[in-house]
Amino acid sequence: MADYLETYLTWYPNSKIEHYPQDFHTTLSSDARSQYYQALDLNQQQQLELHRKYELRSKFTTFDYLKDTQWQFDEYRVDYNYPKSEPGLRCKCGKKLKYQFVLISKNKQKKMYLGMQHFSDHLGVSQKVANEIKKGLSQVDFGIDEILWLHHQKYQFPNELWRRYCFAHYRNSLMKQPVKLNRQLLKRLASFRQVDLPIYTVDFQLVLREIALVNKQLRVEGNQLKQIYQREHFEAFAQDLAQDILTFDFNYDSKRIFSAQGKKYLKNHSFTREQLMSELIERLRQLDGFEDISQKRTIFHTQTLHLPLAMFDENCLAYALEKYLQYGFRLNFFISLPRSLRMAMQKALKAQKAIPTVQSYAQELQVHLNQIPKGYQKMVLESLLRDLAAKN
Numbered sequence: 001m002a003d004y005l006e007t008y009l010t011w012y013p014n015s016k017i018e019h020y021p022q023d024f025h026t027t028l029s030s031d032a033r034s035q036y037y038q039a040l041d042l043n044q045q046q047q048l049e050l051h052r053k054y055e056l057r058s059k060f061t062t063f064d065y066l067k068d069t070q071w072q073f074d075e076y077r078v079d080y081n082y083p084k085s086e087p088g089l090r091c092k093c094g095k096k097l098k099y100q101f102v103l104i105s106k107n108k109q110k111k112m113y114l115g116m117q118h119f120s121d122h123l124g125v126s127q128k129v130a131n132e133i134k135k136g137l138s139q140v141d142f143g144i145d146e147i148l149w150l151h152h153q154k155y156q157f158p159n160e161l162w163r164r165y166c167f168a169h170y171r172n173s174l175m176k177q178p179v180k181l182n183r184q185l186l187k188r189l190a191s192f193r194q195v196d197l198p199i200y201t202v203d204f205q206l207v208l209r210e211i212a213l214v215n216k217q218l219r220v221e222g223n224q225l226k227q228i229y230q231r232e233h234f235e236a237f238a239q240d241l242a243q244d245i246l247t248f249d250f251n252y253d254s255k256r257i258f259s260a261q262g263k264k265y266l267k268n269h270s271f272t273r274e275q276l277m278s279e280l281i282e283r284l285r286q287l288d289g290f291e292d293i294s295q296k297r298t299i300f301h302t303q304t305l306h307l308p309l310a311m312f313d314e315n316c317l318a319y320a321l322e323k324y325l326q327y328g329f330r331l332n333f334f335i336s337l338p339r340s341l342r343m344a345m346q347k348a349l350k351a352q353k354a355i356p357t358v359q360s361y362a363q364e365l366q367v368h369l370n371q372i373p374k375g376y377q378k379m380v381l382e383s384l385l386r387d388l389a390a391k392n
């Protein structure tokens with residue numbers, strides 16, 4: 001019963017992880033680079049440019065190349081038709097470029113267009129820094145070359161590896177003590193998968209390592225999940241995982257369930273976790289009364305600004321809302337949640353009748369208020385609020 005691989009194989013008989021190269025150490029000529037790039041479809045090209053931009057941006061952030069200037073990195077453009085294109089890309093001085101950096105001033109008012117050769121001329125950074133930028137750029141380009149080469153060698157996105165990776169995430173989310181998995185890796189793979197690009201050979205190995213990590217943790221926990229559920233639950237989970245990582249800043253391994261305010265209330269015991277869960281459940285359920293999905297979103301969003309929902313982290317609420325709209329309180333809703341939130345909500349749902357909500361208290365108070373003459377009701381409430389404020 002180790003690792004639930006048997007379960008997986010009954011779901012997907014005879015499935016096998018793709019063959020993939022172990023590493024990459026080819027240098028592409030400029031011609032090969034252009035030719036391989038042109039062979040990609042438009043979506044793949046766009047994805048690769050996004051990826052390049054992301055990688056370059058993180059280099060510029062990590063090494064802070066431009067710290068002594070008024071500029072920061074904005075974009076990097078490649079003209080794959082150079083030198084035939086008109087007008088093509090230009091440096092600040094007018095020189096025609098194949099590769100162009102776009103910098104933006106730190107106050108966001110101006111842009112500057114530069115070729116790599118003139119970085120120190122037009123920006124006044126030292127030759128040493130200019131060389132570092134050049135080095136960073138060629139590292140990023142080398143990474144892009146790898147993808148281009150793999151695509152040229154007819155490698156595609158490794159779908160079976162991906163599914164096993166999702167299965168690792170799935171089991172991880174059902175474990176008592178999930179391991180921390182690499183979110184950047186998941187994000188990169190999910191976006192490459194969207195356009196069927198091959199992945200880095202290093203990433204392929206990293207995924208295998210993450211799967212092994214989950215298997216190891218499962219063994220630590222005695223290979224016992226409470227439930228593995230059915231293939232359809234896993235497939236819904238996998239589909240969500242691929243999209244949610246690109247959409248939300250929250251998922252099943254997130255620990256940020258409560259806002260700073262919420263943590264304070266919990267700490268001084270103004271509210272219990274059960275009460276908060278009960279409130280969340282109540283607010284989600286209330287949405288069932290509305291037909292229109294954008295209306296549901298608006299109503300819920302308005303409530304997130306006030307107590308008691310303001311005690312939750314806003315990313316957590318945004319995520320919980322979308323999962324609720326998708327599933328209601330069906331099984332996959334709970335599977336998609338971080339374990340602590342899932343357990344607390346399931347517990348609150350079971351005990352819900354026993355836990356009063358703000359609304360039920362308000363209803364009780366309403367009964368009393370109705371016995372007070374209409375003109376006095378507001379005054380009574382205001383005087384109560386003043387008393388309350390004085391006590392706190």
Ligand SMILES: [Zn+2]
Binds near residue numbers: 094115118122
């Ligand atoms: Zn120039």
